[in-house]
Amino acid sequence: MGNEFDVSRRAFLRGGALVVTFSLLPIGRVLADTEVDTLGTVVLAPDLPGSLRTNPFLDAWVKIDSNGINVYTGKVELGTGVKTALLQIAAERLQVAPAAINFLTADTALTPNEGYTAGSHTIFDSGTALFNAAAQVRKLLMESAAHEWGVEPSSLKTNDGVIESASGQRMTYAQAVQGVDLHRYAEAEPIQARPSDYKLIGHSLQRLDIPAKVSGGAAFVQDMRLPEMLHARVIRPPRPNSTLESFDAQSIKSLPGVVQVIQDGNYLAVVARDEWQAIKAMRNGYALSRWSGGDVIPDAQHIHELLTRLPATRFPISHEGKPTLPSGPSFKAKVTKQYLMHGSIGPSCAVAWFKDGILTVWTHSQGVYPLRTGIAQMVGLPPERVRCIHAEGSGCYGHNGADDAAADAALIAMRMPGKPIRVQWMREQENLWEPYSSAMLTEVQANLDAKGKLQDWNYELWTTPHNERIVNAGRLIAARLIARPFKSAPSIPIAQPEGDGDRNAVPLYTVASTNIDMNFVTVMPFRTSAMRSLGAHINIFAIEACIDELAAKAGSDPVEFRLAHLADPRAKAVIKQARDAFGWPTKTNRPGAGVGFAFARYKNIMGYCAIAVELTVHPQTGEVEIERVVTAVDVGQIVSPDGLRNQVQGGIIQSASWTLYEAVDYDANGVRSYDWSGYPILRFPQLPSKVEVHLIDQPGQPFLGAAEIVQGPMAGAIGNAFANATGQRRLKLPLTRSSNVAHG
Structure with missing residues (x-):
């Protein structure tokens, strides 16, 4: 846990300056085209495959310069190995070794907005986008070289990032890109390939994410350690919608190592110089807070009967064919499930740093762009001044506490400019406050x-x-607890055939x-x-x-x-x-x-x-x-x-x-x-x-x-x-x- 975390590992310019070269379409066109995909991102090019529908520019996916080949995805690694698989696809279609690619995932300052990593859509959408975009970039590079040499592109071949002619002329991808503008829409027609020729797709590569996990390296956001980083813990109400009646903040502030106590409406947090001091301050905070009210919790034995009595909207899903009088045997039954937890092995964690007017949040959220929208609204910053960077978390498939931990870190960091703030949830906070899977x-x-x-x-x-993912600040716990709370956006089911x-x-x-x-x-x-x-x-x-x-x-x-x-x-x-x-x-x-x-x-x-x-x-x-x-x-x-x-x-x-x-x-x-x-x-x-x-x-x-x-x-x-x-x-x-x- 003491390993240093490479803060700049997602920046493709190792020298320091951050340059973002791809842009979205003019806002008028975005507003005019109201189609949105199942993961919540605006569809700009409905005829393109995969996530090219929402991110049609080639340079949203591939950039090549003197520093090398940079490939981007808006999807994240959740322990499934998709980062390795996506790299395989890109390397296959660019015809380079995987090691030649600087592969970057889910950073709102660098990568395309692909909404959430969810619903088995990563290879389906992002893999399809990379499969097509990478091949088209390679084709453009070959055309650039062909134009330079006055030959037909079909006479050229590529070998590990180098274009070669039949006469022995050679040009690197970095040289060829000088004659290409990659800020263009992808073509709708895919560039065909023979699967029998694949050298990477269809073969098993060693996973990129495994070495640090098995060696005790800095594998997760929980492992992050930044200079002068402070440790925070939150103090939650005994149950949702409880009201804080009293809190002895002064007693907490006098504890060793405590540098800040935050009280904003029903939101409480403590900040200390080391983690154990923060835990002790949090425990004292629970003992010194008094709450009233809160949501009534139903009886588990009658939850399914309660579901049939609560206000509901009835959605027709499938009404096909004409029912007939039964002429054969039948079966009739009720099937039930209880609420489930995600049960993430590591409780949620996030690190936030408000510095030079920019709020940067490292998070294991499955959707950095939607999270940025919610956090920006909560703290009152323009979205372009909030940067959310994905870092793996130790365990989650679905909407657990990751987004809420990120909101905690962001809210506290805004109160303490210049200091990195690490928020680590405790096991009971994860279990009691994460969103459950519905009964x-x-x-x-x-x-x-x-x-x-x-x-x-x-x-x-x-x-x-x-599907209560983050579409506004009101979907975040912290934003609901502060003195001027935000209201959650209305609940809307996912349409078929995806379904909710x-x-x-x-x-x-x-x-x-x-x-x-x-x-x-x-x-x-x-x-x-x-x-x-x-x-x-x-x-x-x-x-x-x-x-x-x-x-x-x-x-x-x-x-x-x-x-x-x-x-x-x-x-x-x-x-x-x-x-x-x-x-x-x-x-x-x-x-x-x-x-x-x-x-x-x-x-x-x-x-x-x-x-x-x-x-x-x-x-x-x-x-x-x-x-x-x-x-x-x-x-x-x-x-x-x-x-x-x-x-x-x-x-x-x-x-x-x-x-x-x-x-x-x-x-x-x-x-x-x-x-x-x-x-x-x-x-x-x-x-x-x-x-x-x-x-x-x-x-x-x-x-x-x-x-x-x-x-x-x-x-x-x-x-x-x-x-x-x-x-x-x-x-x-x-x-x-x-x-x-x-x-x-």
Whole structure:
């Protein structure tokens, strides 16, 4: 933790001066074009692929000068390995070694605005943009050299950043760029390439982010140490919307090492010279503060009934076909999940520095540009005087406390100009104040026709928002607590086919009619927002349970039943691959043993995943032991097989933890899950004994994204294996903390 953090590591000019050369279009054009993509950024060029739609200029992605080749992405590394994969794509298309590229991620002073790193969009959007932009830059460089030499560009070749002619003439990329203006729109037509020629795409490179993590280096924002840096801790109310009645600030100021005590309305913070002094001051602050009121917390036992009574907006999701009178068997059930935490291993952290009129914030936010907007509004600075730089955090997929820790650091830094301020949340602050994944209720009723085919599919769900990302200052905790608080922007669900709580609520299977609706609840007993896969986790769990039950009523094997109701050949291929690799159907005579199968295409537009699971439910304890997991995935053209395999394995583990164990424990007295003893997650002894990942590569096909394709199918496969093992269909998540059994 004592390692120095390279403050300038994201600046491409090592000599010091910061030069930003790419610009946005005139504001009139931005305002005239109101199309916004699913991650919240303005679409400027709808005909371009990937994130080129929102950042169409080539020099937003690639700049070449005497200092070398600089490549930019607005996406961030969250521990998934995408930084390495994006570098592979750029290096492949520029035809240079990865080491020749200075690769920069998510810095509002340098990189394109790609909104949030979320929803499996990084390779899908940023990878696609780099795939096209880098190739077009290389083509322009070759044309520049060809013009200089008076030859045809097709006669030239490139080798590691050098253009060569048939006669032996040589020109570096840095020389060739002198005759090119890269501040131009990308072309809509991609430059074709033969996948068989790829030297980097489709191959596994060593991850860029791993060495510092395994060696104890400065890998995370938590490791940052700046000159004369001060340490801050926040003092939160006992519950949201409590009012501060009294606070003995003078007693805190007299403690050793304390240099500042901040009180602004209901916002309290302490600043000290070292971290332990800040912790002791914070503890004293909690003891010396008096609060009243606060939000009423509901009873966990009745939260799903409460969801149906709270104010909600009803959104039609899919109403296709004409319902008929049921002519065959049917299945009807209610499926529920409780609130989940992100459970980040390292509590959130940020560093802010207000110096020379510029507020710089280092943060593990998943969206530095939206965060900049919120912070600028909160502190009263123009956005151009706020710079947010991404630095990895030790654990998060979704909207945890990262943005709020950044807001804390920014607010405190503005009160103490010239001093870097490090804010580190404590475990209980992370658990009590991070946005949770919403509790949800779904009701499914589906039936078969007389021939055993899926007929009518009725599905209704109740959920609070899954997308309370930072769109204004009011979405930040600090901005809500200050004396002149900001109000959060209205809650708006993500439209289909991406979806919010309704993500993957529409089955990919062929059905005669659908009647699917979402009840979007905006008066929230808890603050909720994005967590990996959003509503797909429970929706796929519910769909796959229904499919298994209807397959049994039809007297059909559940895998064959799925295949009979799918038209997409790639969907069938992943199912067949997982089926064959697993050896389905598998019979076992061990007491409590069971097998289960599930399938989904993430959002019905992205990666495909099929999973088979073998597990044992111990009759005496109810403990679940996952013996074997076999999965097949198709995410289009594979960039890094090792990276993809790691993503799938991680998703399997995460989903198993959610599905079997995780739930926020709370009652009218408050949230009980303030530490790990109150929030059980999957431990090492509970890991699956064996995991097989089969990758179906699609050379030349679009990148589809991989990070969130597994969570839903793994939940469905576990649920089906649990039912197979016990003879009981449990539909309350998590399964090991539930006793209700549904009867169809």
